Amino acid sequence: MKQETRKDEIIVTASKLFKEKGYSAVTMRDLATAMGIKAASLYNHINSKQDILKAIIISIAEEFTSGMNAIIHSDASNIDKLEKIVDLHVNITSHNTNGMASLNNDWMHLEDQLGYYLQLRNEYEANFLNIIKEGILSSELKNSNPEIIMFSMLTTLRSLYLWIPKKEDLNANDLSNSLSEVLIEGINN
Amino acid sequence: MKQETRKDEIIVTASKLFKEKGYSAVTMRDLATAMGIKAASLYNHINSKQDILKAIIISIAEEFTSGMNAIIHSDASNIDKLEKIVDLHVNITSHNTNGMASLNNDWMHLEDQLGYYLQLRNEYEANFLNIIKEGILSSELKNSNPEIIMFSMLTTLRSLYLWIPKKEDLNANDLSNSLSEVLIEGINN
DNA sequence: ATATTAAACTAACGCTTGTTAGTTTGGTGA
DNA sequence: TCACCAAACTAACAAGCGTTAGTTTAATAT
Numbered sequence A, B: 001m002k003q004e005t006r007k008d009e010i011i012v013t014a015s016k017l018f019k020e021k022g023y024s025a026v027t028m029r030d031l032a033t034a035m036g037i038k039a040a041s042l043y044n045h046i047n048s049k050q051d052i053l054k055a056i057i058i059s060i061a062e063e064f065t066s067g068m069n070a071i072i073h074s075d076a077s078n079i080d081k082l083e084k085i086v087d088l089h090v091n092i093t094s095h096n097t098n099g100m101a102s103l104n105n106d107w108m109h110l111e112d113q114l115g116y117y118l119q120l121r122n123e124y125e126a127n128f129l130n131i132i133k134e135g136i137l138s139s140e141l142k143n144s145n146p147e148i149i150m151f152s153m154l155t156t157l158r159s160l161y162l163w164i165p166k167k168e169d170l171n172a173n174d175l176s177n178s179l180s181e182v183l184i185e186g187i188n189n
Numbered sequence C: 001a002t003a004t005t006a007a008a009c010t011a012a013c014g015c016t017t018g019t020t021a022g023t024t025t026g027g028t029g030a
Numbered sequence D: 001t002c003a004c005c006a007a008a009c010t011a012a013c014a015a016g017c018g019t020t021a022g023t024t025t026a027a028t029a030t
Helices: A006-021 A028-035 A039-044 A049-072 A078-095 A097-105 A114-137 A146-158 A160-167 A172-185 B006-021 B028-035 B049-072 B078-095 B097-105 B114-137 B146-158 B160-167 B172-185
Strands: none
Touching: A006 A028, A006 A049, A006 A097, A028 A039, A049 A078, A049 A097, A049 A114, A078 A097, A078 A114, A078 A146, A078 A160, A078 A172, A097 A160, A114 A146, A146 A160, A146 A172, A146 B146, A146 B160, A146 B172, A160 B146, A172 B146, B006 B028, B006 B049, B006 B097, B049 B078, B049 B097, B049 B114, B078 B097, B078 B114, B078 B146, B078 B160, B078 B172, B097 B160, B114 B146, B146 B160, B146 B172
């Protein structure tokens, strides 16, 4: 259990501000004020504003990648794999709601790491689409347009960050189950 | 048929840039360069950067409001009303893809008009939720959590702007039908 | 030809931005 | 008690921001 450093606190605070106004609209002075210090003091802990964004987005993107890798290498049915994907999104979003906002809305402001991020995202979507196509081939899923199915599921899952904070009463398991029902039963055969 | 003014051209160009980088990251000099003129020249046509955002977002929000009003005052079944909502989103997004990006991502940077925008959005969501609840009461829809159903549909529909440009081959009717299938059949009784 | 006008221009403004350099503070371990 | 060090500070920078004022250009209408 790694202990929370001052740098971590800055990243957590930045995530919250980035969620509210977006990366570009948050100034280093905004961030410093939220931390109760002066802007220049931030630079004792971080290298640049850009580095904060990178730290937020890349770590989440890598969580998704390793989660997806576990799923595709499991021997579950394709329906079960889709349910595991729903689970993955609910879990990651639950423990990093604010960071998901940056991942969704501010990825284009990554500079050096933009290519790497896009690579991870493309691979993730290709794996996702593949599960759906396999599910259709094996008649587990209705023969709808696989891209539309993925689009519908993925955009809903990506928007969870907007919705989870409003429903704190609902625990992660219940939410995951309800979502699986709504998202998957419509395409189930 | 009102003819295209220079101001309209600026708003169209701004929409495209706002979609790519977000409102805050686009400078008036960026916009001017994209128009092939100098930044100061923009002010012969518009009052402020803020006004451009307002023009983009509020007009779309009002389109949604009047579309929703037509739907709730029609005597269609609740399932049919949901299909009409899908249609409404596909149509508005098809003819203003870029503007939808600002509506989704930059509404919080509205200043004077923020309250008005939120009012329209809240009313829209209340009407949407009501249709789902009525559908459940009349047994047209499965007895799932109505908020999750709305969340799932609405986030998919709000994200259409990301997806429609990639699928120019698919016409609006086909897309609307496929989406209705995926989104509604899962909750249909 | 002349007056009008839409739409561009140059030049500059005051302010905010991310960031750096160098310094002070206050607590911990030797 | 003193050296150390993380973490704050003040002061300042060059660049970029949205915007204004006043001027020029080129096409249209009288």
